[in-house]
Amino acid sequence: MKRPLHNIDDELLVRYLLNEASGTERIAVEGWISDAPANKKYFDHFQLIWNTSHEVAAVSQIDEDAAWLRFQQRVNRSSTQAVVIPMKKRYNWLGAAAVVIIMLGLFGIYRYLTYTSLEVLTYASNDAVVVDTLPDQSVITLNKHSSLNYDERTSKGHVRKAKLKGEAFFNVAPDKTKPFVIDVDGLEVKVIGTSFNIKSLSDRTEVVVESGTVNVIKGNQSITLIRGERLVVPKFGKLPSKQKTESKLYNYYRSREFVCDNTPLWQLVQVLNEAYETNIIIEAQAAKNYKLTTTFPNQSIDTIMSIIEETFDLKVEKKNGRYIIR
Structure with a gap:
């Protein structure tokens, strides 16, 4: 799973909500929304705040430029932009954008937005x-x-x-x-x-x-x-x-090899059962403590069992999906 990207130009989102975005910009926004659930959550909260602002936009009398700047700062985006679109001008929706700050202050929506956009x-x-x-x-x-x-x-x-x-x-x-x-x-x-x-x-x-x-x-x-x-x-x-730490077998799933350094057979078998999701049984009790020093580099389980059989002069029987060491 990759980290979801929450960062996008908020002015671009506003133009999208006002149907003033170009075709290319709309595709960019919709692609960003569908990229990750967190992106959609961010957009839904942004849209909620934006829609609410229209109810009081007509009676607002505040410094629009300063309010818009505060809004951008409080959204607290990442410094890396997921979508970079050159801005031509600020549209006449700045008044409505400024009112968003009022709504954030009155209802605490901003705090909810920034907290829930992280997950x-x-x-x-x-x-x-x-x-x-x-x-x-x-x-x-x-x-x-x-x-x-x-x-x-x-x-x-x-x-x-x-x-x-x-x-x-x-x-x-x-x-x-x-x-x-x-x-x-x-x-x-x-x-x-x-x-x-x-x-x-x-x-x-x-x-x-x-x-x-x-x-x-x-x-x-x-x-x-x-x-x-x-x-x-x-x-x-x-x-x-x-x-x-005496064994390096714990590292098999990362290194893709089984490193044995004076490793008892029972310990290797335990890891092989886990790695290959198989069932290896050691019936020869004395063989459990046989020591092995070698490396199996991403080999098949059949190949590994053949090497064990030849190394210790044992008999390995494959029966009903199990390997029995006798």
């Missing part, structure tokens, strides 16, 4: 890994069947807030004045600017730090993690002790 953005991966950029320029990589809600409304405060379900890798844009806080299954993960992985499962949440510092908070407890450290937090109970 909770939802990023979802469904059946494929998704890489996207948040409004604060942080980059996220969502594993399959995961989602992130980013609350744009908090951008006007002193914190950036998001809520995660599933698994994601974060490369957070540094901003010392606005920490990035992620709510995940009863935990808060708080950072300034760093890169880390969060995986939420039914019984636990895992946090692995690649760079910078991460603070994990549960109730009145907190633990600080640095590069090369991980924390596995059970759904119930206190925060455990942190550990050194």
